[in-house]
Amino acid sequence: MSQPLKLRVIGRSEVLPRPVLELAAADLPFDIEFELIDSVKGLQRVVSSPDTFDVYHQWHTVDLIWTARAIQAIDLSRIDHADLIRGQAYERQGDARAMGSVFNQLFLQPSGALGSTPTGRIVMLPLLHGVDAFAYLPSVLKEFGNGTPNSWGWLLDPRLAGRVAIMSDPVLGMIEAALAVEASEDIRFAEVGNLTVEEIDTVVDILLRKKKLGHFKTIWSNYLECARSMQRGVVLQSMFSPALAMLRSQGVPVIAAVPREGYRGWHVDLCISSAATGERLDAAYAYLNWWMNGKGGAVTTRQGYYFAQPELVRPHLSAAEWDYWYAGKPAEAVLTDPLGQPMVALGEVREGGSYFERMSRVRVWNAFMDEHTYLVRRWREFLEA
């Protein structure tokens, strides 16, 4: 009498490369419908219509979707390897930098608020994280000189006018622009991840002036556009690591910056819809636990993402892969991207070093700022200028 169950999953295209979709579909006993939405439309859907999805791969919006009660608390006793999550939470308590953003609002407290004190219920299952910065072609070093420490200020440097690109996402774009403004104007914002109205004005006014001067060659909105812009004359730009993987497997010698001001950190996690019940809820838990087997995380490792519990992906990686991606050692073999294309050459070392070195250099985490409405208004002004 009932229709066969189909689990509905929403996420961004970067987080769900094709091999992940195929592996999950093959392993799980029910159908999965993946909807890849790269714009704010995904978030709008999640917040206003929880009945239209079962699982959401959230990024930097968990407080907001919890306020809207679009998601339900996840019972840790139903999650495989939950002891690892609890263990991490205890270890990282009070650690505001590495992974701080993941654990600060993870556990549902008895008061109904979100907090870092471990309890039996979490609002999202920590999944993937990493650091982002800009990337550039070797020709850029002719302007700045080899060995000059990389700086976010390069994004606004007049020497590169007309050959720079930035991303269109208002949340991430504003954070990167703020880091660039700090570096190039020698000012310091109190909290780059939560700018005030005046600070937003400062950043956007500079961006507008630069845009009118023709500083930006293009503005990209997903990793495919990002990769394309570098094939078309951009020499320095915001970068997502899947685009980096793609460009390198095509032989473009792109260099990922290690900015002296620090990285922009991000994390993507799994949330269950507040509307999921019965067998839908069971399927949602099964999907979450499928991720906890580490296979999906091994795929995304090959595009540069770290898994929340690295020890779970290790058995699914070759020793050479583990050493390159997590240990920061020179590649002992040619390594491939998620689609199996050669991407890392023999002997190459990952920019920024090991997992620990890279994650400990996070300056700011992606965050939905308190002044988001104001930010979006000014950001649109910049995009439309």
Added chain:
Amino acid sequence: MARAPTGGSKPYYQIVREVLSANVAAGNLPVGTRLLTTAVADRLGVSRPPVKRALELLEADGVITALSSQGYVVGDAAAGTSPERTNLHRLELDLPLELGDNLGQASWERIFEAVEAEILNCIPFGTFQISESLIGEHFDVSRTVVRDVLSRLDARGLIVKDRSSHWIAGPLSARMLDDAHEIRRLIEPGALASAMPMLSAGFLRDSRAAVTEALERSTALSVGEVDAMEQALHVEALEPLRNRRLAGAVRLQQVSLVINRLFATYIGLHDESDMLREHALILDHMLLGDAEGATVAMRHHLDADHARSRARLKVLSVFDAAEIAPYLVRIH
């Protein structure tokens, strides 16, 4: 500002048109009566533009006929003799309360609340440009009245003029909520304490009973029920205040009421038990005649509500406004 938008109500010229049409049908305005815009506006106690438009429509309806000289005449001009110059104030007309209400009210007051409510309903979602001419058309009022309304909204801090002299509203920032809250927590608890001696025991008992009932109920509250409770505590309870300037000052800072209502509309209602318990605490102090306690409890409620509305504003910032008034145009 606490009132729902009046976007659904009839335009003013329609009310005038229907009133005149009904009075002609009932014989209160006999065939042959001459109707001049100024005289009709004066008799009905409204401004001229809606009357002018209503008379044009009534002519199209065939209820009245345009005169070659000036004005109109009830019925068919050709059929009757020369139109009678009647003092309209001597005629017994059936006038609806909507019109009666406005006697003695300045023209801007009639539409101020509607415009204010519609602007507040939009600005959590972005930035909007306001068209003076479209407000005039929408409400059937003159430019003078529109400018009056806008300058008052300007003084209220809701709208500003941009460099090219356009009126701009929004966006509603978290900063605006913070600023309003900072003032509100200083004055609203005191205002409530001042109003307390004038509030009837019945009002307090009814309000408290509504909270008890809501807390004990297993089903979710409706948007209207939550709104009614907030309205009772934050608006109706201050009505007996003799100091109208204080009441007005409090009202100006109650922006979060709008945020909470929009959140309920766009996202839906959730567990409101914190809000209910805060109300219960305030009302219990008031029932005991403890003004000091009510003041402290109200301040706690305002602080907790501020935290909730800030979080809710963040959720609303993801959306574009679904319904905007015809005289507002989204710009960013």
